[in-house]
Amino acid sequence: xxxxxxxxxxxxxxxxxxxxxxxxxxxxxxxxxxxxxxxxxxxxxxxxxxxxxxxxxxxxxxxxxxxxxxxxxxxxxxxxxxxxxxxxxxxxxxxxxxxxxxxxxxxxxxxx
Amino acid sequence: xxxxxxxxxxxxxxxxxxxxxxxxxxxxxxxxxxxxxxxxxxxxxxxxxxxxxxxxxxxxxxxxxxxxxxxxxxxxxxxxxxxxxxxxxxxxxxxxxxxxxxxxxxxxx
Numbered sequence: 001x002x003x004x005x006x007x008x009x010x011x012x013x014x015x016x017x018x019x020x021x022x023x024x025x026x027x028x029x030x031x032x033x034x035x036x037x038x039x040x041x042x043x044x045x046x047x048x049x050x051x052x053x054x055x056x057x058x059x060x061x062x063x064x065x066x067x068x069x070x071x072x073x074x075x076x077x078x079x080x081x082x083x084x085x086x087x088x089x090x091x092x093x094x095x096x097x098x099x100x101x102x103x104x105x106x107x108x109x110x111x112x
Numbered sequence: 113x114x115x116x117x118x119x120x121x122x123x124x125x126x127x128x129x130x131x132x133x134x135x136x137x138x139x140x141x142x143x144x145x146x147x148x149x150x151x152x153x154x155x156x157x158x159x160x161x162x163x164x165x166x167x168x169x170x171x172x173x174x175x176x177x178x179x180x181x182x183x184x185x186x187x188x189x190x191x192x193x194x195x196x197x198x199x200x201x202x203x204x205x206x207x208x209x210x211x212x213x214x215x216x217x218x219x220x221x
Contacts, residue, residue: 103154
């Protein structure tokens with residue numbers, strides 16, 4: 001089991017609400033990633049960070065934002081949730097010089 | 113953007129049979145990795161093969177890599193019901209990792 005955690009695991013929220021999905025890792029990894037994945041579909045990279053105060057947008061346009069104030073913490077925020085944001089959000093991390101990514105268990109978000 | 117493409121998209125076999133999944137990619141890579149995802153969970157790393165390797169084994173897993181054809185295959189031998197999951201290939205090129213769409217494997221008991 002990887003030491004990477006996501007909360008909440010499940011979230012049902014109404015349109016227009018602001019939400020923050022939490023991701024923390026205790027492995028001291030510099031690189032962290034957020035992916036969006038619809039059930040049974042491919043992963044889309046939406047944000048990544050290579051260290052503190054470093055954040056970049058990924059391949060998939062997203063209305064979310066991220067921050068990286070501490071190495072271990074990489075929260076993702078949606079300012080105004082919409083039904084199109086309904087999906088699973090996966091957080092991952094990777095150490096410098098490591099090859100594999102370690103994934104959290106995911107947050108399944110439903111916006112009604 | 114997606115780099116790897118898995119084939120088939122879905123595979124259903126009986127317990128004890130072998131399962132073969134294929135992955136094709138487009139650009140040069142440093143290594144190729146295979147991950148497994150149980151329903152509703154995160155991905156778990158299974159095996160990595162470097163660009164200068166042709167075949168690698170780990171338990172019941174066998175991975176091949178053909179860089180000339182830009183393709184890889186994952187073989188799971190003597191499958192079990194617990195192998196039911198989605199399997200993703202991921203190409204790694206200069207710290208840029210890209211995942212394919214996955215193969216959904218169902219192993220019937």
